Amino acid sequence: MVGQTSDSTLELKSNKLPLSLRLPTFDDVPAAVEILANKANSEFDKSICDATPEELDAVATRWTIVTDPPVYRNFLVFYEDKPVGITGFGWIGPCDESQGSDDSSLAGAAGIIVQPLARGKGIAYEALRLVFEYGFRELGLKEIRVGSHSGNLPMWMLMERKFGVKTIKTAEVDRFGNDLLWIITRPEEVL
Numbered sequence: 001m002v003g004q005t006s007d008s009t010l011e012l013k014s015n016k017l018p019l020s021l022r023l024p025t026f027d028d029v030p031a032a033v034e035i036l037a038n039k040a041n042s043e044f045d046k047s048i049c050d051a052t053p054e055e056l057d058a059v060a061t062r063w064t065i066v067t068d069p070p071v072y073r074n075f076l077v078f079y080e081d082k083p084v085g086i087t088g089f090g091w092i093g094p095c096d097e098s099q100g101s102d103d104s105s106l107a108g109a110a111g112i113i114v115q116p117l118a119r120g121k122g123i124a125y126e127a128l129r130l131v132f133e134y135g136f137r138e139l140g141l142k143e144i145r146v147g148s149h150s151g152n153l154p155m156w157m158l159m160e161r162k163f164g165v166k167t168i169k170t171a172e173v174d175r176f177g178n179d180l181l182w183i184i185t186r187p188e189e190v191l
């Protein structure tokens with residue numbers, strides 16, 4: 001991988017809520033694992049619901065490394081300085097994977113987890129809003145994709161009602177357990 005660095009300084013701050021998104025440092029790994037290991041957070045996420053604590057530790061440790069070009073970028077969500085969730089891009093790659101390296105425009109797959117006790121305060125909306133802005137402005141993404149399962153009403157409502165993004169229902173459930181997809185394209189003003 002080209003240009004691996006440990007960049008613990010990257011922080012996205014909200015001006016609406018006492019909320020900030022920080023790249024996890026090695027010391028944050030246990031907090032990230034605790035969030036990933038909570039079954040209430042992974043009910044609809046096939047990529048982590050059956051993972052062992054060691055596998056979750058490896059996942060969270062990987063997030064402490066920033067790669068250039070980016071292939072993922074995940075943040076720990078802090079609310080009133082306490083870690084309450086995880087958000088960011090679990091995957092960053094070519095918009096059209098069939099074009100391979102010929103396609104220089106990047107897409108990102110975004111996600112959000114908020115611990116049950118912190119839900120209902122607008123944290124997911126504000127955290128994802130910051131992630132979308134960061135993805136378009138700083139990472140130069142052309143497209144952001146969000147996936148979920150149709151049984152996940154909170155996520156469905158968050159994307160469709162709160163963000164106002166059209167829901168695409170896919171014919172089959174993908175390998176992450178998703179049958180709903182939202183695609184957000186880079187707004188004109190960021191070009």
Ligand SMILES: CC(C)(COP(=O)(O)OP(=O)(O)OC[C@H]1O[C@@H](n2cnc3c(N)ncnc32)[C@H](O)[C@@H]1OP(=O)(O)O)[C@@H](O)C(=O)NCCC(=O)NCCS
Binds near residue numbers: 042119147154157162
């Ligand atoms: C989905 C999730 C992230 C929402 O987090 P949250 O911080 O409680 O969400 P917010 O408070 O920002 O809510 C924003 C909007 O989402 C929708 N929403 C959130 N919870 C909802 C619920 N229980 N029922 C219906 N709609 C809901 C509403 O439209 C809400 O806007 P409103 O409060 O103005 O009505 C949270 O439930 C979660 O972490 N679930 C487990 C992980 C997961 O499934 N993540 C999605 C996969 S990427």
